[in-house]
Amino acid sequence: MSLQLKDLYDSFREPNTIKALSQQIKKESLKLKEPLYIMEVCGGHTHTIMKYGLKQLLPKNIEFIHGPGCPVCIMPKERIDHAISLANLDDVILLTLGDMIRVPGSKTSLAQERAKGCDIRPLYSPLDAIKIATENPDKKVIFFAIGFETTTPMTASVLKIVEKKKITNLYFHINHVLVPPAVEAIMQSGEAKINAFIGPSHVSVISGAKIYSPLADEYNTPVAVSGFEPVDVMESILMIVKQKNEEQTKVEIQYSRAVTLDGNIKAQEMIAKYMTPRTHFRWRGIGDIESSALVLREEYAQYDAEKVFAEFLSDEPIDDHKLCICGTILKGLAKPSDCKVFGTACTPNTPLGSCMVSSEGACNAYYRFEEI
Amino acid sequence: MCLSIPSKIVEIDEDNNATVDTMGVKRLVSLDLMSDDVTIGDYILIHVGFAMSKIDEKDALDSLELYTEIVEKMQEEEKRQLIEDDDNCPNRELS
């Protein structure tokens, strides 16, 4: 048997396999001494769980708690306001990725500013920043970089090209955040009832499954690093239930076709060369977390938009919309359906909070898939 | 934005870029984050224009084999259950 591309798409979504795993989970779950509250840290998993209705395939004593792993969802308003201020400066082209453009800041969103005439462009790949900067030598091109460990080495890679090609009009506004400190902060607060984790897929591809070991040790929680497909998630849950029944608390890799214990070393070296942890970063709803995000190293200050354009940027924290409970959801303390304006005043077309904007946000996933 | 897609390498150029096949769609991605051992025919994961890891073919096949087994096991059990149910049916002799 040889692997076909089709297998990598279809086989991991095969309904019969999902059903078989669901039955095994149900059987094993009869032995559980306490209910399982599994936090799926990553928004990609939240999406899979909702899209394939995996909640309905689990016994009553297993529940999902949605985690903070959606880079768009956790962006606090003051950072979005940074992007908006930068985009409004003369001769600036502001670049960012994906859904970021639609997240509301304190007054408006990047999408609204673009409609008013600011030059704001969503990128498919950070590499496009190079092309745009080279084609627009008389403009200041600012890349508003977002994402967890997964996307960070790509930003570093772009900076490497900027150095090599001596590009002088491309700046970086770095908002890269780290998974372990955020999860640690949630666990430390002790508010959420979490006793197991589904570890992120592609953060782990880069950083390696080893980054969750301290978590598993400290809080006695099984961790299964899972792929994004529904079969992956179901198999990970089975692994967690078995660990619980055997009273184990280790980090297991379900997504072994792509994840190793050590991760992608070359990518880690790229990150370390250009970036270093920030003293602290404010996460939407969760608050300030020490060393939970990255910043360009001092040597690269000339590329750092936060330093170059410091006089136009304010770091004053800005709270969420009064009715929005994204923060409570990101901490694993509430579900989207607990929000009073969910699906009424707040929908994907009229998002009040960030969790409704991104396709990886819990509110967005509930809105789109809950009924089916 | 973190969803990345399995693709197959069909060509590698001198700038360390690869042309990949993503379910019939061809696109160009950077191999800058990969170590040197990637070659044509490899399966890789792509994220925002970069290859970020190779997919371990043997591992993927092992998983698929395991899934086939558990599905077969489930179907056998279901069949057995059907027969058992039938054996236990109190009305069987009457009909």
Ligand code: SF4
């Ligand atoms: S439904 Fe909208 S307002 Fe409510 S928590 Fe979600 S994003 Fe915030």
